[in-house]
């Protein structure tokens with residue numbers, strides 16, 4: 001591995017390190033393009049921290065979603081900087097360590113996170129819209145068989161998520177949302193759907209406002 005201080009100077013080396021965690025912690029992994037980040041993302045993080053009884057939440061700004069075009073993708077440094085502005089909870093750690101490890105796929109991120117942090121309980125967090133295409137993610141079954149997953153409600157996906165391939169495949173592993181505080185410690189496959197306050201904000205809508213012609 002090259003010297004971290006000389007890598008990607010525009011990003012800042014503290015974002016290239018995996019955040020520090022202690023054994024016994026419950027940690028949420030919230031990956032996203034955050035292009036740009038918005039209050040809907042902050043609401044997901046707040047809900048996840050509270051309902052999943054998390055000690056930490058890693059706000060992982062992806063170098064690039066492998067299923068999305070990079071045409072409209074703002075620079076990583078900008079997405080990190082804006083992420084720091086929308087979320088102010090000290091338990092939330094904005095990070096882009098995937099860049100340093102040249103990771104593209106979440107399955108690889110999760111394998112690295114698990115290998116580096118024995119004794120820590122992780123849970124993958126995503127909005128309900130992401131369930132629809134989850135079966136197109138690389139090694140999605142392996143992800144679901146290895147990590148508990150918390151799905152946070154999102155307008156437009158409250159009911160449609162039930163017809164997703166992943167919800168059908170892992171129907172037997174669905175956990176009542178009342179048990180969400182224990183989800184991180186459960187053996188995968190285990191997933192829950194968390195209802196609560198919702199936000200209809202989206203990055204697509206915000207990009208359109210910023211660049212109506214685009």
Ligand SMILES: Nc1ncnc2c1ncn2[C@@H]1O[C@H](COP(=O)(O)OP(=O)(O)OP(=O)(O)O)[C@@H](O)[C@H]1O
Nearest residue numbers: 032033034040126127130153154199201202203204
């Ligand atoms: N308003 C929202 N409510 C619930 N979950 C959300 C919301 N906005 C984003 N998320 C979730 O946050 C994560 C990161 O989302 P992303 O950065 O792609 O934002 P987005 O608004 O969906 O972007 P885009 O419109 O560009 O697809 C995903 O798991 C997504 O499901």
Ligand SMILES: O=C(O)c1ccc[n+]([C@@H]2O[C@H](COP(=O)([O-])O)[C@@H](O)[C@H]2O)c1
Nearest residue numbers: 031032033062065067105106107137138
């Ligand atoms: O690994 C994959 O195949 C894969 C496919 C699509 C999305 N992801 C990850 O899902 C997270 C949410 O992405 P996005 O663009 O919906 O915010 C982010 O961490 C992406 O890297 C991962």
